[in-house]
Amino acid sequence: MNKKGSYxxxxxxxxxxxxxAVGVVIGVISxxxxxxxxxxxxxxxxxxxxxxxxxxxxxxxxxxxDFNLENYCGFNFxxxxxxxxxxxxxxxxxSDNCDFGKCTNPERFYEFGLKELKEFCGFxxxxxxxxxxxxxxNGNLLVYTIKDxxxxxxxxFIAIGKVNQNVK
Amino acid sequence: xxxxxxxxxxxxIVFMIFNLVYFSVLFIFVSxxxxxxxxxxxxxxxxxxxxxxxxxxNAGNEIYFNINDGALLSEKKGFTPKINxxxxxxxxxxxxGRGYEYSFFNKLNIDKAxxxxxxxxxxxxxxxxxxxxxxxxxx
Numbered sequence: 563m564n565k566k567g568s569y570x571x572x573x574x575x576x577x578x579x580x581x582x583a584v585g586v587v588i589g590v591i592s593x594x595x596x597x598x599x600x601x602x603x604x605x606x607x608x609x610x611x612x613x614x615x616x617x618x619x620x621x622x623x624x625x626x627x628d629f630n631l632e633n634y635c636g637f638n639f640x641x642x643x644x645x646x647x648x649x650x651x652x653x654x655x656x657s658d659n660c661d662f663g664k665c666t667n668p669e670r671f672y673e674f675g676l677k678e679l680k681e682f683c684g685f686x687x688x689x690x691x692x693x694x695x696x697x698x699x700n701g702n703l704l705v706y707t708i709k710d711x712x713x714x715x716x717x718x719f720i721a722i723g724k725v726n727q728n729v730k
Numbered sequence: 731x732x733x734x735x736x737x738x739x740x741x742x743i744v745f746m747i748f749n750l751v752y753f754s755v756l757f758i759f760v761s762x763x764x765x766x767x768x769x770x771x772x773x774x775x776x777x778x779x780x781x782x783x784x785x786x787x788n789a790g791n792e793i794y795f796n797i798n799d800g801a802l803l804s805e806k807k808g809f810t811p812k813i814n815x816x817x818x819x820x821x822x823x824x825x826x827g828r829g830y831e832y833s834f835f836n837k838l839n840i841d842k843a844x845x846x847x848x849x850x851x852x853x854x855x856x857x858x859x860x861x862x863x864x865x866x867x868x869x
Contacts, residue, residue: 579752586756590763600776607783608835632837636787638818641833648835727832 599728605693605720608650611635612718616652622716625652626670639675646676647723651695655715665715679721688725695719767807770800771830775822778813778858779834782820787838790864794848794857800824801845801856811845813858822858839863 615635616623623634631650632638639648653668660666683692695717774797785791797811804811804824812823818836820843823829839862846859 579749583752583756586760590760594763594766594769596769598773598776600780603780604783604835607780611783611836636837637835638837639835640818642817642819642831643833647833724833 597728597730601691601722601728605722608720609694609718625672629672631674649675649677649679649721651719653717657713660715679723683721688729690721690723693720765803767803767825771822771824774800775820775830775832778820779832782834783836787836788864791862793860796857798856813843815840815843
């Protein structure tokens with residue numbers, strides 16, 4: 563084969579084509595393979611729904627004894643994944659027990675769901691999305707006041723799993 | 731034509747055939763993945779889940795959810811979009827396969843969920859039509 567023919571069929575040319583193919587595949591997958599993480603929006607909706615549900619006509623419902631969040635507020639946290647994908651904590655603090663947004667010793671406390679989700683908050687990567695809580699970054703501590711008495715702080719913490727569906 | 735000339739032409743033809751095959755494979759890959767039909771399934775399922783989370787479960791609702799772009803791709807593949815809601819899981823399917831499933835947390839009484847094409851004057855609107863019955867018995 564002459565010089566021109568051997569140039570066309572040279573390994574150099576196939577290496578170039580290979581690199582182009584790898585570049586195209588990586589480019590397409592990185593653009594089209596993005597997963598939309600909707601857990602922040604989901605947590606925001608859930609947070610507001612819980613607050614709306616817990617405060618009826620300005621009065622806080624008693625969520626400490628025999629309270630069933632799913633039945634009372636009209637939620638259903640069961641899905642086809644098999645495991646629990648939510649963890650919710652509701653705490654009511656006396657203002658004396660709060661300092662610079664950090665509260666301790668809740669007067670009333672309620673929890674629902676898989677507590678392990680909370681332990682993996684803030685680890686980065688494929689971890690649950692966490693929202694609310696008195697020690698959180700996005701502070702949503704709600705002031706609840708009853709006439710002629712000290713203000714109380716209502717705190718709702720939410721952790722949502724659904725990691726495989728929302729994190730690449 | 732001498733021997734060298736024939737070799738040159740043959741080399742060029744083989745080169746062109748290899749390149750044609752190479753670029754065809756690349757084109758098929760990009761058009762398949764790039765059509766984004768799987769991404770539309772995911773997007774619609776998640777958007778609908780958020781809408782269903784947001785609605786008031788005590789009030790009746792009727793939702794027409796626009797899926798025009800995704801449905802057009804389905805039509806090109808000869809498939810009719812499907813939506814299936816079982817319990818708190820919704821599944822959106824725009825192409826043959828398992829579709830995309832996502833769950834919502836709101837307890838709802840969903841009476842109907844189906845693919846509907848609305849015929850308007852100059853265009854068709856491809857939608858998922860959902861009817862939600864009010865009053866699921868919460869406070």
